[in-house]
Amino acid sequence: MFDAKYRIDPAYEGSYYYEKYKQPGPVEEDINTMHRYRDAIVYSEGGQELERSMFGAYVLFPYHDEQNYQEHKFYKSIEMVNVGAFPFLPNATELMNKFLEEIIMDSPEKAYERSTRPRGTQGYYKNKLAGKNVLVGSLREVAQLESSLKYKYYHLPLENISDHKILTQIEYVAVYQSKGKFADTGETGIHYVGKVKDWKVLRRGEIKERPARKGTENQLYVKFTIEEWTKRPEPIVSGGLGIYRLLYTSKYIFDRATEIAELRLETEEQLREWREKRRLGTVKVELDHTQVDLAQQVRDIRLDE
Structure with missing residues (x-):
């Protein structure tokens, strides 16, 4: 106006x-x-x-x-x-x-x-979306990881994020290295996590740290600027599963998970059962899909034998 x-x-x-x-x-x-x-x-x-x-x-x-x-x-x-x-x-x-x-x-x-959001917006969506303040994204290839670590950023297509409101609450980004693309490096699973300094929606061609694939130059991407990448003392292993595009989890779960299936725990009942069984030993979370982000439900939470 x-x-x-x-x-x-x-x-x-x-x-x-x-x-x-x-x-x-x-x-x-x-x-x-x-x-x-x-x-x-x-x-x-x-x-x-x-x-x-x-x-x-x-x-x-x-x-x-x-x-x-x-x-x-x-x-x-x-x-x-x-x-x-x-x-x-x-x-x-x-x-x-x-x-x-x-x-x-x-x-x-x-x-x-x-736009200026009302005071409390970030806290509201944090509660609304179950406190999911960690985005775990998959990587296309080894060169993408190298670029991300060197220039302290992570990027992904905006269309991969179905609810744009969640961008207001993402505080950390972690990257998943699949066995199919990273087996030769000796590092698979989730090794790296970084605190988000800033994020922007840009056209892919505006992200200069890594050349765009032909035909993607005008597509909208989210670019997260990372304060510093940190390597976990122990990776979150795949456990025979994968991450197709991305998933969201809480920092509480992320810091304690040993397998990527655990990152899909969402309800209070699931978290309570998981915490109790973790006190007794290693926990195995079973999903209904081999790609963790595509799973519709948690089938079982049990002690790993």
């Missing part, structure tokens, strides 16, 4: 505005109004739950010095919370033009990333 207010605080020396912002800018009251607009406007489609329909609100005010204004708090707040102000005069439209070009070119995923 853009609202032309046609007024400016001149920030006279000694005034409250000058002491706080050091230069002319939009009237503080107008910015506060934009916050209220952004948070108050909602809609409901087809009788469904109310949703916030605006991700930003901006004041347009008459000011010519765009260069200096870029240091103003109400310009920097646009990137931080999507509420702020733009100078807007016939000879002062550069900042506005740049911003419009960015939002026009945004993908839906990028627009979602721009």
Whole structure:
């Protein structure tokens, strides 16, 4: 939402505005109004739950010095919370033009990333999705692992993530090395895990650390930037199973698992049974599919004989 207010605080020396912002800018009251607009406007489609329909609100005010204004708090707040102000005069439209070009070119995923979520969103989805804050992804080949470890990142097609909300709660990424592709290296299973520093939705061609396969350049990918990869003292072994694309688990389970089937434990009943049997010895989790992420149910949790 853009609202032309046609007024400016001149920030006279000694005034409250000058002491706080050091230069002319939009009237503080107008910015506060934009916050209220952004948070108050909602809609409901087809009788469904109310949703916030605006991700930003901006004041347009008459000011010519765009260069200096870029240091103003109400310009920097646009990137931080999507509420702020733009100078807007016939000879002062550069900042506005740049911003419009960015939002026009945004993908839906990028627009979602721009938006400011309500306080508590991350905690809500953490509870909603059973605290699954670890993404375990499969690797196509040895060269992908080498690139990921060297440049501290992991990438995968966005289409592999069925519920994009889970991206807000992923704190760790681990990589699965299959026997079929990594047998010659002497390392299979899950050896490496890294804490997520940041994530972005990009076109595959924009991920420069590793060349894109022909035909995938324009596909949307998620790129996780990793603070540091850590190698587990003992790997999580395959136990005769595999991971086709990816799966989610909790850090609690991940840190204690010995076989990848254990990463599919989800219900309180399963976790309780697993904890009790782990106290007595090694546990074997049986699934209804040889690919752990494609399994529909846990068939049995028993002590391994």
